[in-house]
Amino acid sequence: MTKAIKKQALGRGLSALLKDPDNDIRSVEDKNADKLIGSILEIDIDAVAINPFQPRSNFNEEALQELATSIRELGVIQPITVRKLDFNQYQLISGERRLRASKLVGLTTIPAYIRIANDNESLVMALVENIQRHDLDPIEIALSYQRLMEEIQLTQEQMSDRVGKKRSTIANYLRLLKLDPIIQTGIRDGFISMGHGRAIINIEDHEAQADIYHKIISQNLSVRETEALVKKYQEGQKPTAPKSKKGTSFAVAPSHQKTMTEFFGANVEVKIGGNGKGKISVPFHSEEDFNRILKLLQKG
Incomplete structure (x- = not known):
């Protein structure tokens, strides 16, 4: 098989450390903890609980199936990382896609890095x-x-x-x-x-x-x-500056400007003089665009 599979097999001897309830390792001070932490060990896949701190909530099913096919042929190349909770009980820190894909292909064990950490450290990791x-x-x-x-x-x-x-x-x-x-x-x-x-x-x-x-x-x-x-x-939302010229000029409300812009589908320009007179300019970019605007006016 591949080097990845052989590398995983190296953890099987160390996995015996996790099967002894009388010498369960729960902290870094416990006997054999130094052999456990940082090593790749095969653990029961059903003993791994999903991490409630996992930020990913969407999993692409097609990509998951592709990963499952790869795992079926090559094994889990990158081990997952778990936190030890209790005897033969773990919580996932990272690698949920690998865990899900491994379950899809029917694996009963999965290679994992074991870490002992409190909840805050687990969340950060x-x-x-x-x-x-x-x-x-x-x-x-x-x-x-x-x-x-x-x-x-x-x-x-x-x-x-x-x-x-x-x-x-x-x-x-x-x-x-x-x-x-x-x-x-x-x-x-x-x-x-x-x-x-x-x-x-x-x-x-x-x-x-x-x-x-x-x-x-x-x-x-x-x-x-x-x-x-x-x-x-x-x-369009900026307030119009007050006019200094005398006359009957007025300001176009931003909502009216927006309405015209949305109606024509173009950046309508409104210019108003000091006497209240002005013009409305509707730009177009091609003959097709001109005909589109013309149809809008005819419908109106």
């Missing part, structure tokens, strides 16, 4: 290792950062040291959690990217966020186009 090694979606990463800050009481600077990321990077992920839940789901499902989310977050109003999100989906907007759309929205 689980979150940090998952952030660094797995392709979590941006929202899962953000939730992991948030949980580290809340439950372990870490600042962004301290978290930066723990996970090896810039503080600004961590802050950008955390800001995604301010997005409307619909948009967060869109990021998790891959409909839009983190770049789209970072552009939308510059708008505080959740209803407006949702409107822009739907435009991104329906018009297949790039991140740059989304940024331009957000900028346009923000400019």
Whole structure:
């Protein structure tokens, strides 16, 4: 078989340490603990409980089946990491995809690194290792950062040291959690990217966020186009400067500007003079676009 399978077999002799209830190893001070910690041992797969601190909540079934096929042919190349709870009882720290895939192919044992840690250490290890090694979606990463800050009481600077990321990077992920839940789901499902989310977050109003999100989906907007759309929205929300000229001029409400822009599907420009007169400009980019606008007017 492969070198990976042989490497796993090395832990089978040490596994006998875990089968002796009279000399159960529960702390680093216990006899033979030094042989246990840091070694790869084969443990009963049914003795491993899922870690409640696991940040990943979505598992792609197709990818899981592919991993299961690989494990069936090559074995578990990278051992999972577990925390010892009690005699023949473990809690997963990292490697849930490997554990799930191993169960799919009917394995009864699985290679594992054994660690003895308290709950806080387990949480830190689980979150940090998952952030660094797995392709979590941006929202899962953000939730992991948030949980580290809340439950372990870490600042962004301290978290930066723990996970090896810039503080600004961590802050950008955390800001995604301010997005409307619909948009967060869109990021998790891959409909839009983190770049789209970072552009939308510059708008505080959740209803407006949702409107822009739907435009991104329906018009297949790039991140740059989304940024331009957000900028346009923000400019439309700025209060109009008071006119110094005498006359009967008035200001166009942002909602009216938005209504016209949405109706024509173009950046409508409204100019008003000091006497209250003005003009409305509707740009078009091609003959096809011109005909589209013309049809809208004819329908009106």
